Amino acid sequence: MMPEDKALRVGIIGAGLQGGRRAPVLKQFPGNELVIVAADHQESAAQLAENIGCEATNHWEEVVEREDIDIVLVCTPPHLHASMSIAAMKHGKHVLCEKPLTRTIEEAERVLEAAKINKVILKCGFNHRHHPSIQKAKDWFEEGIIGELDFIRCRYGICGRPGYEKEWRANPEIVSGGQLMEQGIHAVDLFRWFLGEFTEVTGFISTRFWDIKPLEDNGFALFRTEKGQVASLHSSLTQWKNLFSFELFGQDGYILVEGLGGGYGTEKVTLGKRAFDEPFRDETTEFRGGDISWYEEWKEFDAAIKEKREPLGNGYDGLEALRLVNAVYQSTRDGCTVKL
Numbered sequence: 001m002m003p004e005d006k007a008l009r010v011g012i013i014g015a016g017l018q019g020g021r022r023a024p025v026l027k028q029f030p031g032n033e034l035v036i037v038a039a040d041h042q043e044s045a046a047q048l049a050e051n052i053g054c055e056a057t058n059h060w061e062e063v064v065e066r067e068d069i070d071i072v073l074v075c076t077p078p079h080l081h082a083s084m085s086i087a088a089m090k091h092g093k094h095v096l097c098e099k100p101l102t103r104t105i106e107e108a109e110r111v112l113e114a115a116k117i118n119k120v121i122l123k124c125g126f127n128h129r130h131h132p133s134i135q136k137a138k139d140w141f142e143e144g145i146i147g148e149l150d151f152i153r154c155r156y157g158i159c160g161r162p163g164y165e166k167e168w169r170a171n172p173e174i175v176s177g178g179q180l181m182e183q184g185i186h187a188v189d190l191f192r193w194f195l196g197e198f199t200e201v202t203g204f205i206s207t208r209f210w211d212i213k214p215l216e217d218n219g220f221a222l223f224r225t226e227k228g229q230v231a232s233l234h235s236s237l238t239q240w241k242n243l244f245s246f247e248l249f250g251q252d253g254y255i256l257v258e259g260l261g262g263g264y265g266t267e268k269v270t271l272g273k274r275a276f277d278e279p280f281r282d283e284t285t286e287f288r289g290g291d292i293s294w295y296e297e298w299k300e301f302d303a304a305i306k307e308k309r310e311p312l313g314n315g316y317d318g319l320e321a322l323r324l325v326n327a328v329y330q331s332t333r334d335g336c337t338v339k340l
Contacts, residue, residue: 010032101124191223201327
């Protein structure tokens, strides 16, 4: 087991939104050091590096090849995830790769194989598992407070922004899906975390506002387990007021998670119990302040590396979430339920 005081040196590939979110988190961990940031545009890398106090380069290969780097964060558009992650792992680096893990299932399988062969830790960027409201919901669920789950329901949407159709997220050569893959995949990962594996998937996608076809601006999906438990998802790019609602209904009660902070409203979790003849009551906990999920996710990844174990939201979770979203697309194309 790696000593807890072993300093971990980190390189980030990508200086966009996600790189900008993750880099400051590293400064909160005295045992970690951000050494270098890479981006195609030297100016972007230099700006983020200056803010953090590290080196900058416009050659991502430099990050994965350096012998003094222990961890590589891949924060680029999805079409680059597989090649960069595999290259980093071949050089013995642990990798945290943003979601979706890759563009295709075949790429994801190659990434997982590289992690296995090179005996390194691979994590997919599923920060939603680390929101305090979701963590509290998981604790209540595992304590058996609401009993066995009957169904999960999630609505997750944003309002888009002018010019969205010109961004890389709207380019099918770069991404493998629209809003369902971009944002809805977080909910899909949470579904698996609470319910386990699914055996059937049915879905529809539509593109009615944003000029991004063949990508979707709305995705609707049903996932069913072998026991008959169902998880339903609506992921939307035309939710004109941002919304995150994640609801778990069990035999003995329910848990509601609402908001993610910021534009999604105050993050809160509510617990209610089934009570036919008693006065109805529930309890709500609010989590105020900034978004701590990025900090908590890195804390978990850091611990997994030092303890030489699989992290929460590992490479396999990334692969299976990708597989489920692709099953929704297949269901839409074929007009039928997809058996897994």
